Amino acid sequence: MPLDLLGTKQKRKSMNKLLLGILLLVSICMTSCLDLAPNLFNPTQIDEYLYDEYADSEDQLPAEYDLLAGELTEFTVESELDGFTNTIYGAYLGDINTISEDTVILYCHGNSGTMDWYFQRTKLLYNTKAKSHYGVLLFDYQGYGRSEGSPSEAALVADANAMVNWLANQGLTGDRLYVYGFSLGSIPAIELNVNPKNLTPARLLLEAPIGSIDAMAEDGSGLSIPASFFADLGTNNIELIKSVEQPLYWIHGIADDFLAMNTHGQPIFDNHSGVFKFSEKVPDGNHGDTPFILGLEPYLESLETFLLRKI
């Protein structure tokens, strides 16, 4: 750009100032290490767990699903990741003294809320097949509820492994461990099945799972942009599920307006090549309400169909 075209000295000065400002802005941006990965998580901290007394739950169950005295145990375990140890909270539905004989469902919850929010759902699982039939372990990831630390993809898996270790210490064996992952919880749930650290789970259950961060980006933009354009996140359950050999149960709302069934759950289900898989697509089911839209009894029957099938 010839300078004589820029007019007066005053204009050149003005342009220099503007360019300097832009360069400064660009420099700041270049040196920034902003990352949206932490914003994947939506942790809620609380001081006390309320369980059935939690008022915000939209899905209170009928009294027939109530737990009996002594059937709920709150406990803590230590979760280790990258040399740091954090105390995380868990709640066991069932009798801890019979874990060495029982079949247990490890429930990996979603991104919103704490154990309180998911308590009604785990009561449903607890009463699948028969009253108080399965043991259910619910826990809060790092940064959620009363658990210490900060959430991350790696922390989700570390926390789930810490819970599996706790179950193993109570006498559980892998053939009696089932893992249920809802939404965000599909990340540790699938990882536990593919890369078990202690016990190898026998079955995998997924509700409205995340397909991949790439799929989320594509859904949000309408363009084929990869996840690495905006965050250091590596979740790709659509690929990881190919390594899952355990039987798979998948339930997804057809009307899910957050993690669309066609771009998240369906590819996961299709890519699973294990010994058996079962799908439940729920008309009008949205993200988070699918079991309740399906109906409590149909939901439990659906779970039973899968859980009781001989493999």
Add this chain to the structure above:
Amino acid sequence: MIRIYFLVFCLMAVFSFSCSTNRFVEPLDKGELEIGGNGGGPLLNFGGSSIPLPLSSVYAGYGYSDDLTLYGGLHITSLAFKTLQLEAGARKKLVVGHSIYPSVSGALAVNGIVSLRDGATRVFPEIALNPYWRYGRWKTYTGLQAWFDFYKFSTQNYGYGGFFVPAISVGQTVDLADWEIGIEYKRLAFNVPSENSVVDYIVPSGIGAHGIYLNASRSFGYKAKTKIDE
């Protein structure tokens, strides 16, 4: 009720989604240099409020001739999140308007995006056609714009993805001495379902998104002033 608030997380998911104003709708005069910036993006629901995504970019253009402007841009918000997005294009005046008939200009551009994390790259060609009316210091314009995406979507086998992402727009600018400020509305991606997206776009039809953008630029050429005076 588990509506998970990934909204901030998803800001970057719309980076490359027609996320700036139409560039140099009225081509610069020969030798004229203009530098500007814009901010805004698709409207979404954030904590119960309607806000445009705070995407931003800076750009510069040079009047190669009286009816051909060459320009380039750098997207600032994406850069802050380790993604380099550059655009380069050319804008040509196609029709000289008179009376109520608008002038028309067209643009060809390319948008290159590189992840500074892993080097992942995308290149999206872009075309635009813009009728505009100038009356004194004021300029009103409309536009039809399209991005082309030739890459394979990770979920392509499930009926998602397409190579054509269009937008229509309308904008208004006013010249203030050497400065031009403007506002632009865009109807984005009206062929792409957005209802089941992680981003809570405010669009009743469930298709695409509405976008609002603000723009400011400064001219550094001799003729910018005369254009206003005409």
